[in-house]
Amino acid sequence: MIGPGCHYSPGLWQPIPLTSYLWRSESRCGGMVDAIDSKSIIRKDVEVRVLSSAQMKTPIIVVCGPTSTGKSDYAVTLAKERNGEIISADSRQVYKGLDIGSGKITAKEMRGVPHHLLDVANPKRTFNIVRYKKLADKAIADIVKRGNIPIIVGGTGFYIDAVIFNQQLPAVKPNPLLRKALSKLSLFELQEKLQQLDSERYETIDIHNKVRLVRAIEIATAIGSVPKIEKSSQFEVEWIYLDHPDEVLKELIHDRLLKRVRKGMIKEVEQLHKQGVAWSRLEALGLEYRYIALYLQNKLSMTSMLEQLENTIWQYVKRQRTWFKKYTK
RNA sequence: GCGUCGGUGGUAGAGCGGUCAAUUACAACAGACUGUAAAUCUGUCGCCUUCGGGCUACGAAGGUUCAAAUCCUUCCCGGCGCA
Numbered sequence: 001m002i003g004p005g006c007h008y009s010p011g012l013w014q015p016i017p018l019t020s021y022l023w024r025s026e027s028r029c030g031g032m033v034d035a036i037d038s039k040s041i042i043r044k045d046v047e048v049r050v051l052s053s054a055q056m057k058t059p060i061i062v063v064c065g066p067t068s069t070g071k072s073d074y075a076v077t078l079a080k081e082r083n084g085e086i087i088s089a090d091s092r093q094v095y096k097g098l099d100i101g102s103g104k105i106t107a108k109e110m111r112g113v114p115h116h117l118l119d120v121a122n123p124k125r126t127f128n129i130v131r132y133k134k135l136a137d138k139a140i141a142d143i144v145k146r147g148n149i150p151i152i153v154g155g156t157g158f159y160i161d162a163v164i165f166n167q168q169l170p171a172v173k174p175n176p177l178l179r180k181a182l183s184k185l186s187l188f189e190l191q192e193k194l195q196q197l198d199s200e201r202y203e204t205i206d207i208h209n210k211v212r213l214v215r216a217i218e219i220a221t222a223i224g225s226v227p228k229i230e231k232s233s234q235f236e237v238e239w240i241y242l243d244h245p246d247e248v249l250k251e252l253i254h255d256r257l258l259k260r261v262r263k264g265m266i267k268e269v270e271q272l273h274k275q276g277v278a279w280s281r282l283e284a285l286g287l288e289y290r291y292i293a294l295y296l297q298n299k300l301s302m303t304s305m306l307e308q309l310e311n312t313i314w315q316y317v318k319r320q321r322t323w324f325k326k327y328t329k
Numbered sequence: 330g331c332g333u334c335g336g337u338g339g340u341a342g343a344g345c346g347g348u349c350a351a352u353u354a355c356a357a358c359a360g361a362c363u364g365u366a367a368a369u370c371u372g373u374c375g376c377c378u379u380c381g382g383g384c385u386a387c388g389a390a391g392g393u394u395c396a397a398a399u400c401c402u403u404c405c406c407g408g409c410g411c412a
Contacts, residue, residue, distance in 0.1 A: 286367035
């Protein structure tokens with residue numbers, strides 16, 4: 001059985017609870033009681049009402065963890081038990097057509113549980129976090145309206161953060177012309193430019209990271225400076241972190257990779273390319289799409305493609321773990 | 330068997346008398362993360378350390394030299410050419 005705060009799961013899995021903002025304990029000290037109390041006051045005082053509804057946080061569940069730990073499956077079971085609907089937090093599963101390679105759940109595996117934020121973007125164009133947040137916020141609101149509990153499931157920590165902590169990202173759209181011009185500059189020139197435009201952001205940014213520098217300059221150019229990010233939490237979060245010991249996870253990754261190759265993952269990438277997704281775009285998508293694209297272009301043999309891919313997946317696992325570690329604090 | 334080229338850190342591969350514990354890339358390990366986030370970027374990476382330094386290392390053993398991964402000799406191993 002799977003339930004709130006019960007970090008137990010079927011088979012040989014050993015989901016490790018990272019945090020325990022348990023739903024039950026939270027509602028005792030926070031939301032529910034206040035909410036009920038405030039209702040009686042509402043009719044008399046609008047001020048109190050606003051304050052109280054701010055205090056009344058929406059319960060939400062987050063299932064996170066590195067790739068191949070069985071998040072999707074776990075979440076479906078959880079959703080069935082808890083009346084939940086699932087919101088994917090995966091930067092590649094948002095794209096139509098990236099199915100096997102991204103490890104997207106199949107209709108059958110959903111077992112009737114509604115899933116959101118899958119197949120919402122065209123793989124030829126880059127999706128981004130602001131669009132993700134907009135769609136996710138909307139999905140959450142709808143789910144809550146239906147009286148169900150939203151369950152955010154995925155391995156993209158950046159996306160999870162944006163939604164859970166309600167990060168207000170600056171409303172500056174990507175400017176392709178500016179980016180093109182900036183891409184010609186050296187690292188040093190980009191650093192100088194940002195320092196001139198916004199010395200405060202310059203202090204906090206990773207000054208070796210061109211991508212970040214370009215984005216910061218883009219924002220500063222448009223609105224003067226990069227605003228400090230505001231975080232707030234409107235949710236009562238129950239965190240569930242799934243992981244396995246290294247050896248177990250490595251084996252799961254290996255087996256799953258072979259299984260997906262057998263299921264036609266290579267054909268999927270070939271198909272995407274035929275439909276007009278450029279090799280360079282596929283390579284930029286990373287992991288499976290990058291390495292299979294290289295293989296299809298005869299830049300890698302089958303064996304070295306699989307070897308390198310497995311290796312890169314493991315590096316990704318470690319980046320994910322690094323990200324999720326902050327949820328334990 | 331003769332000739333020839335080579336044997337360098339987990340791997341590939343620089344260095345060819347001192348400034349070499351040894352460029353670089355990959356792997357490994359740790360970390361960052363404000364509209365590309367499966368992306369992008371950073372640090373560490375022989376052993377020990379009181380962080381000054383100490384010790385062991387470039388196939389093996391000898392030798393030349395103030396000084397050798399770098400030169401010489403022999404041996405072992407691999408590629409190629411001729412037999």
